[in-house]
């Protein structure tokens with residue numbers, strides 16, 4: 001399919017707002033914050049701890065932990081605990097903060113019902129991609145955003161439903177927005193569950209300091225740095241970073257078990273993991289979601305071990321460097337490698353290589369070329385439409401059965417995802433780390449389509465019970481909670497074309513699916529972004545339809561050009577040497593598995609892709625590596641001369 005000429009392909013480049021259709025009345029969303037400047041004043045914080053204005057930024061060689069001072073003109077852009085960005089004004093039911101309602105004023109159709117009737121649950125293996133591709137996506141997500149006040153780990157402390165699945169009738173908490181289970185639900189009717197606990201995201205209206213930039217409607221807060229800075233490995237503040245550092249030789253803190261490094265034990269395990277015994281492992285990392293599922297935990301451990309591997313190399317090369325210098329230099333290299341894998345290996349699979357080149361998300365670089373297009377006018381905030389709808393579309397790629405795979409790539413065991421949510425012990429017993437890593441790089445992910453695996457559709461976080469939550473229903477409910485503008489609003493914004501009736505959706509949505517929507521929603525204006533976008537036929541070469549692709553493309557453009565520390569920059573204060581940059585560009589997912597498994601000897605060079613005649617398993621020694629000897633520093637601590645830490649105050653307590 002070809003995308004219409006007026007589409008997103010060029011829309012973020014001349015700095016102009018896309019033209020508006022004059023026929024659109026004021027009831028429809030209009031672009032706001034196109035280049036975003038509303039965040040440039042104070043942040044909202046609980047009244048009792050409104051901080052003084054932060055001190056002016058010092059020009060550091062290193063990123064702050066909370067993201068502050070990345071943008072020197074707007075130091076609070078992209079920081080942890082700030083607002084998501086918006087492309088279009090929200091559609092709250094009351095225009096201020098209540099969940100989206102139908103244009104008729106009625107409630108929107110039940111989220112679980114939409115999940116059950118519009119979205120399927122067939123398990124179709126992807127023809128080309130491995131589970132590692134899906135799993136890396138979740139790692140990218142966790143670096144960029146996390147809704148405030150939520151938890152994805154265990155039972156939420158705010159209860160909207162009773163433990164036996166009934167709606168709490170009186171005194172319902174103001175943040176409750178439970179999903180009511182339809183009467184004839186194929187799963188939950190078996191156990192009599194009538195209510196799924198769902199808690200609304202905290203916004204800038206929830207008990208914060210006075211702020212002159214307060215708008216007439218609520219904005220949700222994200223608790224992690226918007227920058228692609230491995231905040232999930234290093235934490236989002238000094239307070240989160242300190243307990244996970246060893247303060248020796250620049251290393252992150254690890255527990256040594258059978259000779260291998262694992263994250264330290266969480267001091268309050270029972271609050272975040274679903275332990276079967278009090279002794280069971282539960283990890284502490286830079287992000288509270290580290291224990292959520294085994295594949296994610298493995299990726300977090302790989303990035304943790306990679307930090308320590310780099311630190312050990314730097315220490316050996318530079319005996320005169322102190323702990324802080326090694327820590328910051330290793331962190332800087334680890335982030336650079338991560339950004340490289342994201343922009344040059346992973347995102348092209350998701351967004352399409354051509355699309356990325358065309359929109360200048362990447363360039364055709366050679367050797368050590370710098371890319372100097374940093375733009376301090378662009379707000380790096382993660383777009384609400386990206387985090388709450390477009391990027392969540394890839395939940396369709398989740399595979400619910402995880403194979404254990406031996407070095408010769410034979411399957412020795414298979415586990416159910418829902419037996420291991422928030423129980424990371426599975427990754428550290430015996431050879432499981434390597435068996436699961438090879439499973440991830442052997443087993444196909446599920447096809448990017450309208451299906452969601454039953455393990456996340458009926459059994460999410462089931463904690464030993466027969467059934468659990470529904471991730472698709474959650475995504476739909478979250479879309480309403482955040483009051484996202486409608487699918488049709490985004491179609492127009494993205495140049496896909498505003499639909500004037502149901503029939504106009506059939507350009508990208510199959511007639512059968514349009515009929516399903518028509519049977520559920522009262523108006524075509526009611527169809528939500530997370531629903532409509534997920535039904536679109538994909539754009540050639542990408543894994544999303546034109547509306548989602550527009551949002552994803554815009555997001556990853558901003559994430560790169562709004563990051564002063566992006567690894568390809570040539571700025572003399574922060575740049576790698578051109579030779580070092582050339583080395584960073586050799587990073588690959590395959591090499592990360594090789595270097596950080598317990599004992600992984602072989603891998604296919606393109607680990608996000610299935611083994612094939614063009615992508616054969618080979619010895620790790622054949623896979624290119626980053627030569628860290630280029631970081632030998634002859635000029636005694638040259639790096640330390642302009643090194644300062646910006647000690648940002650904690651803005652909002654989690």
Ligand code: HEM
Nearest residue numbers: 134137138141145146147152293387391392394398474478
């Ligand atoms: C086994 C794999 C995964 C599981 C179990 C999982 C589960 C979840 C859960 C429970 C939430 C919070 C739902 C809510 O309360 O609103 C969530 C949010 C999200 N997920 Fe996933 N997910 C997985 C993989 C992925 C992948 C592969 C991607 C994308 C490539 C992704 C993207 C997102 C995004 C963008 C959010 C919102 C983040 C935020 O701003 O808070 N997830 N996921």
Ligand SMILES: [Ca+2]
Nearest residue numbers: 143225227231
């Ligand atoms: Ca981050």
